[in-house]
Amino acid sequence: MQRFVNDPDDIVDETVRGFIKAHGDLVRLHPNNDRVVVAHGVPARGRVGIVTGGGSGHEPAFLGYVGRGMVDAVAVGELFSSPTAKAFLEAVRVADGGAGVCVLYGNYAGDNMNVKMAQRMAAKEGIEVLTVVANDDVCSAPPSERAKRRGVAGEILMWKVGGAKAALGASAIEVRDTAQKAIDATRSVGIGLGPCTLPANSGPNFTIEPGTMEVGIGHHGEPGTEVVALETADRVADRMFDIVFSDHDLSSGDRVCVLLSGLGATPVNELYVLYDRVERRLAEAGVAVHRAFVGNYFTSLEMVGATLTVMKLDDELAALIDADAQSPGLSVRATGGQ
Amino acid sequence: MQRFVNDPDDIVDETVRGFIKAHGDLVRLHPNNDRVVVAHGVPARGRVGIVTGGGSGHEPAFLGYVGRGMVDAVAVGELFSSPTAKAFLEAVRVADGGAGVCVLYGNYAGDNMNVKMAQRMAAKEGIEVLTVVANDDVCSAPPSERAKRRGVAGEILMWKVGGAKAALGASAIEVRDTAQKAIDATRSVGIGLGPCTLPANSGPNFTIEPGTMEVGIGHHGEPGTEVVALETADRVADRMFDIVFSDHDLSSGDRVCVLLSGLGATPVNELYVLYDRVERRLAEAGVAVHRAFVGNYFTSLEMVGATLTVMKLDDELAALIDADAQSPGLSVRATGGQ
Numbered sequence: 067m068q069r070f071v072n073d074p075d076d077i078v079d080e081t082v083r084g085f086i087k088a089h090g091d092l093v094r095l096h097p098n099n100d101r102v103v104v105a106h107g108v109p110a111r112g113r114v115g116i117v118t119g120g121g122s123g124h125e126p127a128f129l130g131y132v133g134r135g136m137v138d139a140v141a142v143g144e145l146f147s148s149p150t151a152k153a154f155l156e157a158v159r160v161a162d163g164g165a166g167v168c169v170l171y172g173n174y175a176g177d178n179m180n181v182k183m184a185q186r187m188a189a190k191e192g193i194e195v196l197t198v199v200a201n202d203d204v205c206s207a208p209p210s211e212r213a214k215r216r217g218v219a220g221e222i223l224m225w226k227v228g229g230a231k232a233a234l235g236a237s238a239i240e241v242r243d244t245a246q247k248a249i250d251a252t253r254s255v256g257i258g259l260g261p262c263t264l265p266a267n268s269g270p271n272f273t274i275e276p277g278t279m280e281v282g283i284g285h286h287g288e289p290g291t292e293v294v295a296l297e298t299a300d301r302v303a304d305r306m307f308d309i310v311f312s313d314h315d316l317s318s319g320d321r322v323c324v325l326l327s328g329l330g331a332t333p334v335n336e337l338y339v340l341y342d343r344v345e346r347r348l349a350e351a352g353v354a355v356h357r358a359f360v361g362n363y364f365t366s367l368e369m370v371g372a373t374l375t376v377m378k379l380d381d382e383l384a385a386l387i388d389a390d391a392q393s394p395g396l397s398v399r400a401t402g403g404q
Numbered sequence: 405m406q407r408f409v410n411d412p413d414d415i416v417d418e419t420v421r422g423f424i425k426a427h428g429d430l431v432r433l434h435p436n437n438d439r440v441v442v443a444h445g446v447p448a449r450g451r452v453g454i455v456t457g458g459g460s461g462h463e464p465a466f467l468g469y470v471g472r473g474m475v476d477a478v479a480v481g482e483l484f485s486s487p488t489a490k491a492f493l494e495a496v497r498v499a500d501g502g503a504g505v506c507v508l509y510g511n512y513a514g515d516n517m518n519v520k521m522a523q524r525m526a527a528k529e530g531i532e533v534l535t536v537v538a539n540d541d542v543c544s545a546p547p548s549e550r551a552k553r554r555g556v557a558g559e560i561l562m563w564k565v566g567g568a569k570a571a572l573g574a575s576a577i578e579v580r581d582t583a584q585k586a587i588d589a590t591r592s593v594g595i596g597l598g599p600c601t602l603p604a605n606s607g608p609n610f611t612i613e614p615g616t617m618e619v620g621i622g623h624h625g626e627p628g629t630e631v632v633a634l635e636t637a638d639r640v641a642d643r644m645f646d647i648v649f650s651d652h653d654l655s656s657g658d659r660v661c662v663l664l665s666g667l668g669a670t671p672v673n674e675l676y677v678l679y680d681r682v683e684r685r686l687a688e689a690g691v692a693v694h695r696a697f698v699g700n701y702f703t704s705l706e707m708v709g710a711t712l713t714v715m716k717l718d719d720e721l722a723a724l725i726d727a728d729a730q731s732p733g734l735s736v737r738a739t740g741g742q
Contacts, residue, residue: 084680331669344420
């Protein structure tokens with residue numbers, strides 16, 4: 067395994083420590099819990115707190131999206147594992163400025179269980195906790211079972227919207243409803259070309275035979291809908307577009323926000339090659355890209371592959387996506403640009 | 405080759421096209437040259453223009469550093485190849501606002517030749533072109549032959565400084581001298597754990613045997629100083645620190661800017677693991693990190709590995725590093741943070 071690792075048991079400690087050192091201008095470690103990262107200025111009195119959390123190995127997700135106008139506190143799990151209920155609870159407590167907290171997270175069994183537990187414990191302390199469960203991953207369940215779908219890179223756009231809505235002084239219910247609207251308007255798909263290896267394991271988590279690719283793969287190597295022969299970049303982009311588009315209610319005249327993320331080991335230039343084609347397909351469908359993010363936004367260790375996320379925008383979502391935000395993983399200037 | 409590629413001959417066209425589409429709020433394509441990317445608002449009347457250029461495959465370098473307070477125009481080469489003299493010339497022309505242009509680039513034979521040719525052609529048109537050649541890669545030549553060293557990720561910090569100095573209204577000579585001071589205060593080292601493959605080739609550009617690593621590797625797989633058994637992350641970080649520190653004139657009480665970049669296929673969390681140790685070593689030496697950048701800032705397709713760059717700061721360099729800048733690859737807010 068050609069990797070930079072000390073004792074695999076220490077990797078999350080070291081990642082969080084390095085992250086806090088590198089981004090100390092924006093974030094800090096929770097004083098009593100080394101699995102909770104907090105934005106400066108949090109809690110903000112009278113403002114709804116935004117919390118998320120998830121397993122490590124997806125950097126810059128999840129901790130990289132803590133900052134201004136984004137996530138206030140994040141619960142950090144072990145590699146590919148849910149954070150504990152205690153970490154979620156501490157994140158909720160620290161993010162609560164008296165106006166309640168919205169936990170915006172992805173649909174995984176461990177996260178569901180631990181967020182619910184934290185929610186109950188927080189309720190006993192008088193903290194109102196509302197939740198939104200992201201399920202943007204189209205291939206993880208059919209349309210008739212959308213609630214079973216996993217949350218993937220669309221979560222980043224949900225955090226952006228939720229963070230911006232909270233910054234405007236909205237109530238917890240308004241923030242929750244807007245974040246829910248955001249993720250309901252979002253579809254994602256992943257294509258895997260190569261597996262990843264958890265440092266404590268001797269071999270890859272799963273297998274992708276050279277010359278093939280897995281369509282609809284999940285962020286931890288969860289099986290997709292099919293394994294097909296490796297295709298050209300354009301055909302892969304077409305496939306991603308078709309999967310997202312056919313599940314979406316997009317039509318000519320619509321505006322979208324697009325996030326095209328590498329899964330870890332795919333060269334950055336190839337993400338732009340994919341994006342070039344995706345944008346063309348959107349344009350042919352009469353759909354305008356209001357804003358695009360291309361890069362390593364939500365990775366899976368050194369998995370080879372990419373994900374496409376498309377959020378349909380109404381005027382409110384467009385304004386919230388454009389609102390000022392500053393975090394190590396994503397930065398938007400209210401005046402335009404990143 | 406598990407990659408997203410169409411015809412390998414088209415990859416740079418497609419990359420540039422996708423890049424312009426994704427970041428059209430900050431950049432545009434040169435109207436007459438599809439290998440030149442230009443920031444909006446360029447040329448700026450009376451302000452010195454900042455130009456760079458280099459081969460593709462290092463994204464977000466080089467084109468990702470075009471923006472406000474950074475690079476004004478970039479010449480884009482084929483994969484791992486210098487841009488043409490014509491592309492450099494067009495970048496110089498478009499960046500010239502009447503106050504001259506500084507071309508801040510890396511020390512490679514092709515770039516040296518083509519920049520000089522462009523400089524001569526521009527001079528005939530009455531455009532003053534000054535140059536700074538980055539040679540921050542410690543292992544590429546001994547201290548006695550520093551001028552032979554290659555330029556690597558330290559170029560990003562040089563562009564940041566040069567762009568900020570130009571934005572202050574400095575003269576071309578002042579911008580040149582400050583960029584020169586910046587790169588003179590900068591040292592970098594790369595460690596390679598796995599090779600990369602140019603899509604047009606059948607196999608990797610070079611070999612790194614599993615269980616080994618190459619110390620001092622260049623951005624195109626140029627041989628380093630030694631091949632050793634693969635080490636733990638902490639020992640790798642120690643090695644990088646020692647190489648940079650022993651070549652630098654750092655001492656207790658100094659301040660630095662650190663850039664730790666992945667080479668393409670290394671998981672992002674491992675970069676933070678390395679940074680955690682590097683920062684500790686700096687702290688032990690009494691050197692404070694004024695600002696750090698950790699992520700995929702200067703890659704080499706899907707090479708596995710990382711580079712460490714350390715710039716020693718005086719008050720002027722610290723202020724220029726902190727100045728407002730906005731580009732797809734790097735963003736700094738004058739108010740702090742990224």
